[in-house]
Amino acid sequence: MSAPIRVLVVEDEEIAAAAHAEYVRRVDGFELAAVARTGSEALSLLGLSQQRHGPHVPVDLVLLDMNLPDYHGLDILRRIRGAGLPVGIIAVTAVRELPMVRKAIASGVAQYLIKPFTFAAFSDKLHHYRQFRESLAQHGQATTQAAVDMALAALRTPGPATVPKGLSEDTLENVIGLLRDGGSPVSAVEVGERLGMSRVTARRYLEHLAEQNTVSRTPRYGTRGRPEFEYRWRQ
Structure with missing residues (x-):
């Protein structure tokens, strides 16, 4: 069995941060690495407050809110990508404006999850991200076009929609x-x-x-x- 994917939750609202952390604990194959309530705290945990230091906490995946009290989520995204950290990023945010969504995708988010959402939707995003990682990991140091297409398809597979009336x-x-x-x-x-x-x-x-x-x-x-x-x- 592969090692669990370590997740950093970046969320300024206390109740939402606790809920997202608990959601991570409930999803098989994932492990909560830490919770950051500000952009500065997230950068510190990732070892990006001072570029010469490595990550302070081993992290594989960041669940990133866009609206933080000190940084915009896009700024955090760009700092992570600019430093070359090999971590996945899923935007978990109430921001719905299409220009912002496009910027987030262009900046390297793997998934975009709009608040409010159910645990089923949250779990679905994480499972697809894990399928993406595992699909690529099966090919060692080199891969094929078909393998890359399959891995990307795992990220883009739609999850279940809102539960219709009469279903639990x-x-x-x-x-x-x-x-x-x-x-x-x-x-x-x-x-x-x-x-x-x-x-x-x-x-x-x-x-x-x-x-x-x-x-x-x-x-x-x-x-x-x-x-x-x-x-x-x-x-």
């Missing part, structure tokens, strides 16, 4: 976890048995994910009676 976010997260971690395709009956729900209920969640193009749906042949579909998480 917690249950949807459980269904997503079963599909993502299971590897092999499953039917509505199998999902219902594993998660303790009826086939009809399980099928509603699976069909919602299929409509969002988050899972693939294919007929399962060799079964008697009513045609049955199986669902597989899209990598």
Whole structure:
């Protein structure tokens, strides 16, 4: 098993900072490295207050708010990139203005997560980032065009949309976890048995994910009676 991805949360609002830190702890494969409440604190933790020093805290991924009391997030981004630190950056912010989004992407953010968001959306961004890292790491010191395309596709795969009326976010997260971690395709009956729900209920969640193009749906042949579909998480 690969080492956990160490995450620095940069967020000035106390409640949001605590929530994001707890979210990181809940996502498998990730580990909270530190929380910074200001841009200056973030730069210090990254070893960028004085350029001659290395990182004070080992960090693989930065969750970066754009609106900080002393720096703009774009300034932090540019300092990180200018220093050549090999860390991923996900913007976690309420900033929705398209020019700012474009600047953040041009400055090197891997993902852009707009507040407010659910844990499912947060978890989805982190999982796709981990897939991106692992996809590239499989090829050692050299890679291929196909491998790069696959890694970038992992970052751009859309996550589940807002949970529609009648569906529970917690249950949807459980269904997503079963599909993502299971590897092999499953039917509505199998999902219902594993998660303790009826086939009809399980099928509603699976069909919602299929409509969002988050899972693939294919007929399962060799079964008697009513045609049955199986669902597989899209990598």
